[in-house]
Amino acid sequence: MTPDKALQILKKYTTKPNLIKHALAVSAIMGHFAKLSGEDQDYWATVGMLHDIDFECCPEEHCCKCVEILKAEGFDEKAILSIQSHGYPTCTQIEPKMYMEKVLSATDQLSGLIIAVALMRPDKKIASVTLDSVMRKWKDKKFAAGADREQILSYCKKMDKSLDYVIEQSLIALQNIASKLDL
Numbered sequence: 001m002t003p004d005k006a007l008q009i010l011k012k013y014t015t016k017p018n019l020i021k022h023a024l025a026v027s028a029i030m031g032h033f034a035k036l037s038g039e040d041q042d043y044w045a046t047v048g049m050l051h052d053i054d055f056e057c058c059p060e061e062h063c064c065k066c067v068e069i070l071k072a073e074g075f076d077e078k079a080i081l082s083i084q085s086h087g088y089p090t091c092t093q094i095e096p097k098m099y100m101e102k103v104l105s106a107t108d109q110l111s112g113l114i115i116a117v118a119l120m121r122p123d124k125k126i127a128s129v130t131l132d133s134v135m136r137k138w139k140d141k142k143f144a145a146g147a148d149r150e151q152i153l154s155y156c157k158k159m160d161k162s163l164d165y166v167i168e169q170s171l172i173a174l175q176n177i178a179s180k181l182d183l
Helices: 005-013 017-037 041-050 065-072 077-085 099-120 131-139 149-158 162-174
Strands: none
Touching: 005 017, 005 041, 017 041, 017 099, 017 162, 041 077, 041 099, 065 077, 077 099, 099 131, 099 149, 099 162, 131 162, 149 162
């Protein structure tokens, strides 16, 4: 499975442009972290691409309905469990255990916060976002209030990485796909 094929599958279940851009962002970050870890970039990016496949169609069954959808699309149990784990503990009781799952749990919401910072910039470009600009907004709990900072921090720790490192690497990944995000 490639991220491009995963995007085709995602678009069968997701039509909202902001959700597709979110999937692209998380996929890019996951692929980047896989590369840093010497892991399979396509596999990690595919998991990132499909992590919210059931969000638009079944928000009340998020991280549960994906099982049926992904099995029908031919995905294995490992990928499905990894995708389900990012909903722990609010949507599922499947706790992220593998490093890839911890990266997904840390960067899912972090990607949204970083993109929100970019959208607040005068030029609305991800290229002008820095670690410092993200950290200034990080401290403002009202900014991108849906980004659970405690969860992000918790999973950074579980990854044995600093928040600064995870933000910097996520920024690199997002800057590499700026045109796909219209940023």
